[in-house]
Amino acid sequence: MSATPASSAHSGRAPAAPDARALARALRAALALAFRSSPGVLVWHLGVTLLSAATPLAATWLVRDILDALTSGTSTAGIAAPAAALAVVSTVAAVSPQLTGYLRARMMRATSLRAHEDLHTAVDTFTGLRRFEHPEFLDRLRLAQQSGGLAPSQVVEGAAGLTRSAVLLTGFVGSLAVLDPVLAVVVCLSGVPVLWAEISLSRRRARTYWDISPTERREIFYATLLTSVEAAKEIRLYGAGGFLRGRMLRERRAADALRERLDRSELRIQSALQTAAAALAGAGLLWAVGAAARGAMTVGDVSLLLAAIPAVQSGIGGLAGELGQAHHSLVMFDHYVGVVRLGPDLPPPRRPGRARPLREAIEVQDVWFRYEDELPWVLRGVDLRIERGTALALAGVNGSGKSTLVKLLCRFYDPTRGRILWDGTDLRDIPPAELRARVAATFQDPMRYDLTARENITIGELSSLGAPRRCAEAARLAGMHDDIARLPGGYATLLSRTFRSAEGDGSDSGVQLSGGQWQRMGLARSFLRADADLLILDEPSSGLDPAAEYEIHARLRERRAGRTSVLISHRLGAVKDADVIAVLEGGRVAELGDHRGLLARAGTYHRLFTLQSSGYRDEPEAEGVRP
Numbered sequence: 001m002s003a004t005p006a007s008s009a010h011s012g013r014a015p016a017a018p019d020a021r022a023l024a025r026a027l028r029a030a031l032a033l034a035f036r037s038s039p040g041v042l043v044w045h046l047g048v049t050l051l052s053a054a055t056p057l058a059a060t061w062l063v064r065d066i067l068d069a070l071t072s073g074t075s076t077a078g079i080a081a082p083a084a085a086l087a088v089v090s091t092v093a094a095v096s097p098q099l100t101g102y103l104r105a106r107m108m109r110a111t112s113l114r115a116h117e118d119l120h121t122a123v124d125t126f127t128g129l130r131r132f133e134h135p136e137f138l139d140r141l142r143l144a145q146q147s148g149g150l151a152p153s154q155v156v157e158g159a160a161g162l163t164r165s166a167v168l169l170t171g172f173v174g175s176l177a178v179l180d181p182v183l184a185v186v187v188c189l190s191g192v193p194v195l196w197a198e199i200s201l202s203r204r205r206a207r208t209y210w211d212i213s214p215t216e217r218r219e220i221f222y223a224t225l226l227t228s229v230e231a232a233k234e235i236r237l238y239g240a241g242g243f244l245r246g247r248m249l250r251e252r253r254a255a256d257a258l259r260e261r262l263d264r265s266e267l268r269i270q271s272a273l274q275t276a277a278a279a280l281a282g283a284g285l286l287w288a289v290g291a292a293a294r295g296a297m298t299v300g301d302v303s304l305l306l307a308a309i310p311a312v313q314s315g316i317g318g319l320a321g322e323l324g325q326a327h328h329s330l331v332m333f334d335h336y337v338g339v340v341r342l343g344p345d346l347p348p349p350r351r352p353g354r355a356r357p358l359r360e361a362i363e364v365q366d367v368w369f370r371y372e373d374e375l376p377w378v379l380r381g382v383d384l385r386i387e388r389g390t391a392l393a394l395a396g397v398n399g400s401g402k403s404t405l406v407k408l409l410c411r412f413y414d415p416t417r418g419r420i421l422w423d424g425t426d427l428r429d430i431p432p433a434e435l436r437a438r439v440a441a442t443f444q445d446p447m448r449y450d451l452t453a454r455e456n457i458t459i460g461e462l463s464s465l466g467a468p469r470r471c472a473e474a475a476r477l478a479g480m481h482d483d484i485a486r487l488p489g490g491y492a493t494l495l496s497r498t499f500r501s502a503e504g505d506g507s508d509s510g511v512q513l514s515g516g517q518w519q520r521m522g523l524a525r526s527f528l529r530a531d532a533d534l535l536i537l538d539e540p541s542s543g544l545d546p547a548a549e550y551e552i553h554a555r556l557r558e559r560r561a562g563r564t565s566v567l568i569s570h571r572l573g574a575v576k577d578a579d580v581i582a583v584l585e586g587g588r589v590a591e592l593g594d595h596r597g598l599l600a601r602a603g604t605y606h607r608l609f610t611l612q613s614s615g616y617r618d619e620p621e622a623e624g625v626r627p
């Protein structure tokens with residue numbers, strides 16, 4: 001026996017404030033991602049940033065030289081050199097923002113593309129379903145999607161900005177120190193609270209984003225409902241638009257209240273810092289004017305000082321801002337790194353095995369299962385043996401655990417206790433992709449992909465994408481070939497009313513299928529896996545008309561003959577041919593046998609079967625049977 005708890009590692013639980021090690025890990029990952037995505041652009045970007053950082057300092061010193069030369073009566077030829085240099089520096093200063101902007105945008109596109117690819121590749125390795133049912137993981141995934149595209153380039157921007165501010169600051173602090181070392185120290189010390197404030201603000205920002213994430217996801221959910229074609233019928237019929245809109249706005253207001261709180265803190269802190277900076281600059285100006293009046297400074301020195309004080313202040317502000325932004329980006333990027341490095345969700349095999357063609361049987365041994373530790377048991381000690389080449393049918397009332405059992409057969413979850421064996425090998429020891437390649441399944445609610453008819457079928461077996469005959473054969477078996485052939489573009493018709501057709505089939509928009517037709521598309525998808533060892537059919541015909549249901553079941557019987565299959569159906573007429581019928585009740589196998597045997601037992605199967613068949617007869621109620 002083994003247990004698979006829904007641990008926090010499974011859910012990808014996110015710490016709200018990552019520690020220094022996590023930030024260092026995020027920094028390494030962000031820089032590596034930016035470098036892998038666009039190494040050339042990154043180097044150019046940093047080069048241009050350094051160059052542009054040096055221009056204000058160079059311009060200030062050149063202006064000082066020109067002013068001092070003018071006031072000391074230097075010849076025009078002596079002024080020409082610094083004037084020409086100033087012209088070059090000004091040109092570089094004028095051009096570099098455009099160049100930096102272009103390089104930044106290029107780098108952002110490249111890193112964003114790479115980050116999306118890496119994130120979705122990682123998510124694709126989550127072979128189970130548990131993570132996708134964890135709200136906390138979904139919150140983290142959303143932040144990862146948001147930050148993954150932006151954060152690496154923001155971190156690089158931060159690094160470039162830090163370099164720019166550091167170069168600027170060093171130059172101007174040096175210049176101030178030449179004029180008055182005490183003033184230089186005072187101006188530098190004034191930067192400490194600015195730095196502290198920016199870091200603490202960035203922490204608060206990250207916390208707010210984390211707090212807002214679930215609220216925003218709910219807001220998006222309501223907004224999507226209000227605009228989706230699937231929900232439009234019911235919302236209009238029940239007049240539920242106002243109710244859902246109210247819910248959406250409530251979520252928006254809750255998120256806005258958190259944003260407002262953050263904005264107010266920023267306003268308070270930033271205003272206080274700006275006031276202090278202005279006071280310091282004013283004091284410096286008064287001192288410089290006094291010194292010039294006493295003849296202790298030249299006009300050039302005053303101009304240098306007037307440029308240096310605000311430059312040092314804005315340099316410190318810039319440095320603090322860049323640090324705060326980089327810190328915030330790293331905190332957000334930590335969600336991305338967390339998801340990308342989460343690793344497989346199903347535990348690794350203890351004794352790695354292979355999914356070989358089924359030779360004997362699939363055995364379900366004392367399987368207990370619940371979706372979460374705190375949720376009730378769904379399966380309670382199920383024992384079943386599915387012999388190769390036989391058909392097992394699962395029957396039972398709603399919620400008795402039938403679909404859950406077939407999800408375990410596909411290993412979307414592992415049993416909480418007990419095990420499932422494939423020819424004696426525990427499913428936990430078989431790579432999920434190998435196992436699933438041996439299974440063909442149609443689920444209760446097959447996906448309706450906004451893709452063409454051909455793609456909707458071949459997605460069941462992508463190797464058949466270039467084999468239209470296989471696709472048509474599967475559609476024929478599911479009774480869909482004629483319907484598809486009548487569509488405006490045949491198999492190339494887009495099955496969607498949400499997107500425009502891209503296949504040039506003559507019509508601008510695609511078509512929508514009926515519920516029963518979609519169900520047949522799901523069947524066609526699984527029929528593509530003609531040589532699958534196990535065929536799973538979960539309510540394959542609930543949406544079909546009686547004639548179609550009869551025809552599909554006749555075909556399914558043919559296809560199941562001699563093959564291993566598991567069929568779930570509430571239409572008991574469809575399950576009566578199965579070799580073995582298991583009736584589930586409250587997660588237990590309450591009855592097991594063939595149709596005749598179960599009828600003779602006069603238990604639940606007998607009751608359900610008689611009840612259902614009485615509905616087809618012209619009698620009010622079958623004798624002796626109560627619902």
Ligand SMILES: Nc1ncnc2c1ncn2[C@@H]1O[C@H](COP(=O)(O)OP(=O)(O)OP(=O)(O)O)[C@@H](O)[C@H]1O
Binds near residue numbers: 402
């Ligand atoms: N993803 C899930 N998370 C939590 N509980 C779930 C989940 N899926 C199903 N359940 C619960 O498990 C129980 C069994 O559900 P299951 O879908 O297996 O029943 P079923 O026998 O197939 O029902 P039906 O005949 O209605 O299809 C139900 O009580 C359901 O609420």
